[in-house]
Amino acid sequence: MVSEAPAPVVVHLSLVIGGDLRDSGGGRLGRVDDVIVRLDAEYPPVSGLLASVASRQVFVPAEAVKEIRQDAVVLGASRLDLRPFERRAQEVLLKKDVLDRQLINVDGARLVRANEIELARLDGWYRVVGVDVGLRGMARRVLPRRLAGRVSLGAFLDWASVEPFTGHVPTVRLRVPHPKLARLHPAEIADLVEAASHREGEEIMRAVGSDGELEADVFEELDAQHLREFLEERSDEEVAEVLARMEPDDAADALGDLDEHRREPVARLLPPVQRRKVRALVGFDPATAGGLMSPEFICVYDTATCAEALDRVRRSVASPDTLAWVYVMSRNRRLRAGIQIVELLRAEPAADIIDVAGHVPRVSADVEVEELARLMTDYDLTVLPVVDDRDQLLGVVTVDDVLELVLPRGWRRRFDLLGGE
Amino acid sequence: MARRVPAVHALRDRAIERGRSLRPRHRLSRPLVRLIAVVGFLGPGLIAANAGNDAGGIATYSAVGARYGFDLLWMMVVITVSLIVVQEMAARMGAVTGKGLAELIREQYGVRWSLFATTAVLIANLGICVSEFVGIGAALGLAGVPVQLSVPIAAMGLWLLVIRGSYKLAERVFVLMTIPFFAYPIAAILARPDWAAAGKAIVVPTIHTSTGYLLLFVATAGTTITPFMQLYVQSAVVERGVGVDQLNAERAEVVTGSIFANVVACFIIVATGATLYLHGHHDVGSAADAAKALEPFAGRYAELLFAVGLLGASLLAGAILPVTAAYVIAETFGFEKGISHRIREAPVFAGVITVLIVIGAAVALIPGLPVIGVLVGVQVVNGALLPILLVFIWRLSNTQELMGAYRNGHVFNVIAALTVLATSGLSITLLAVTVVAPLL
Secondary structure, X not given: OEEOOOOOOEXXXXXXXXXXXXXXXXXXXXXXXXXXXXXXXXXXXXXXXXXXXXXXXXXXXXXXXXXXXXXXXXXXXXXXXXXXXXXXXXXXXXXXXHOOOEEEEOOOOEEEEOOEXXXXXEOOEEEEEEEEOOHHHHHHHHOOHHHHOOOOOOOEEEHHHEEEOOOXXXXXOOOOOOHHHHHOOHHHHHHHHHHOOHHHHXXXXXXXXXXXXXXXXHHHHOOHXXXXXXXXXXXXXXXXXXXXXXXXXXXXXXXXXXXXXXXXXXXXXXXXXXXXXXXXXXXXXOOEHHHHOEOOOOEXXXXXXXXXXXXXXXXXXXXXXXXXXXXXXXXXXXXXXXXXXXXXXXXXXXXXHHHHOEXXXXXXXOOEHHHHHHHHHHHOOOEEEXXXXXXXXXXXXXXXXXXXXXXXXXXXXXXXXXXXX | OOOHHHHHHHHHHHHHHHOOOOOOOOOOOHHHHHHHHHHHHOOHHHHHHHHOOOHHHHHHHHHHHHHHOOOOHHHHHHHHHHHHHHHHHHHHHHHHHOOOHHHHHXXXXXXXXXXHHHHHHHHHHHHHHHHHHHHHHHHHHHOOOOHXXXXXXXXXXXXXXXXXXXXXXHHHHHHHOOHHHHHXXXXXXXXXXXXXXXXXXXXXXXXOOOHHHHHHHHHHHHHHOOHHHHHHHHHHHHHHOOOHHHHHHHHHHHHHHHHHHHHHHHHHHHHXXXXXXXXXXXXXXXXXXXXXXXXXXXXXXXXXXXXXXHHHHHHHHHHHHHHHHHHXXXXXXOOOOOOOOOOOOOHHHHHHHHHHHHHHHHHHOOOOOOHHHHHHHHHHHHHHHHHHHHHHHHHHOOOHHHHHHHOOOHHHHHHHHHHHHHHHHHHHHHHHHHHHHHHO
């Protein structure tokens, strides 16, 4: 929102900085170097100044300041308490951290650059009221001090519609939730992320991350390149969380954009319904082992005992039909053998599981549903393990899923023969 | 149960339609993959370095060959190393910070420095832009196309490419525009040089103590390492979206591009050194002059090849200079930027490009334009800008806050400092000579 100057006198930051620091009697103490504000209010209040006094940098707390004017900052006390400056939470230095940097103009959903920062006395204290992104602000910065004072106040952006990036400020990192961003449409946020540098984009993404739905919406709107960048930095769990909330085809695209070795682990972490849809879309044909398999299975190392394996079954929350078999893998995670749960119960608890388990047939992810049905019939299996090209277990296909597909397809074929549909 | 099936089949159809697969695709042989990867990654580094072989560059290299034969060839090795060091820093900053050089200067050094840099870039690029359109006119003039036709058509084509095209398309066309540079090696072969002598001259420096030699040395350094190259490479790396994960590929691309550009420059020196120098034709005023002068010694084809090279070079630089100026202005003032943006999305960016192309082409059409005068003025501006820019690049790429783990290593930092110092020294010398010499 571009607004005219509010009633109180507006002070330009560029003139305050470099201006005199005076005591209450008007005597010159030093030079103002920077203005410190706290970002926790709608209009951030001035919480202190950095000044050079006798070529030493000192911190002037807000309580000591009586007046901030264009030409000088006047202190209330006649004596200056020289304290070293330490950043406190939520504090930023206006010149060092905000001026000349990018800001989000929330109303226009655009990135702007702060040419000038405007201060004014509001609700009893000096606060940041806006930023000038126009030429006047810039002219004031370039001209010598005496001429700069004559550049009149121009239209400026109300601070209420501006959000600064604070990722480069050590004390504010990730603590400011950027509440104003929530006013934007996800597509607008995505545009901002794409226009910003990676670090600033990451800051925006982290800020919307507190609202999972919004984050997923923004991810849906991002272009492939940025999507990849931001997903790559997140853990498998975080990626799955985002993907779970996205539309299945967007989620499938996103999954396809991930590094190949991460796709399967992420897919496994998705909720079952989303996983099935995403898998189908990402290329696992839903009528193959890859599309039908469930990642819920129990696979123990070949050094385990039967009792240990049973204990795993007991603690598992997976659905009973997938747990009809327990699988055994070698130390390099290759599938070695399998045992039915009933046989496992009958076996000596102290026995090594590898001694009681036997060979199991296995399929790769691209095996068609008809072949799965045939194998299950031939071997009398209710569960069939699916392995990758290194013989590592990816998931299991259960007989009910296979039946579900095989039967209706048979029906359809018959209709076709009769010239139906 | 049956209810789910149509949905599954619909999904299956869509999956097939998309043609995507989790299964790894068919693997190509490893060297082939690597070659494709390198060629496919060619972009900002190659473009920036080769845009430096523009009309002015070709004129300078031709003059070097015509005047001193192969004696200055050794210097190209030194200049190549310097160029790589400088370009790598800029590209790395682009990849790590995601910001252009002008943006970083504004954020770290304030508005005055960035305004100075912006003004200097705008003036210098406008000047060079004029010389590129003169180059286009001259190159096509050798083929008999009138300037009144060639320059406006070229300007229109370049404008459409950078304004209407996507970044990807523009980048591809720019990379293709480097193909005409292969004309120079062929021209050099046609000139039948003494290759052994040329090889020896590259390795063993021959130093003259004359002022002319020093001047050409300085001029060559100035034309090979020009401010717009660093500005372009960093901004383009940003627009290309190169992240730290692709940093090594980008570095390889920058190194390859810089070496290619300077090998081309060497061939220009060899071609003119083997002909013009040997036959006592020591003075070359422009790239077109060099092409014409070649004809009696190396044949009509050599002239034609030089013209083709000049055309490619001028077209490439004629696009890159306005784009660089637009990047810098948009970054300094915080406007939307990017070749991929439409006019409506980034009006200032498009406006700057349009103004530079229009003025560049219009001025180039003025009959009897003192091109040399324009280039001397440009040299002064660039000479003043380069040392400042290089110091900024060196310091920024060494800033922990910006670069983190990617800041200059200790050894590299020393090399970079020496490079910055030497290049700045040469640049200031050139500046002094250009300003003072006419007064003497």
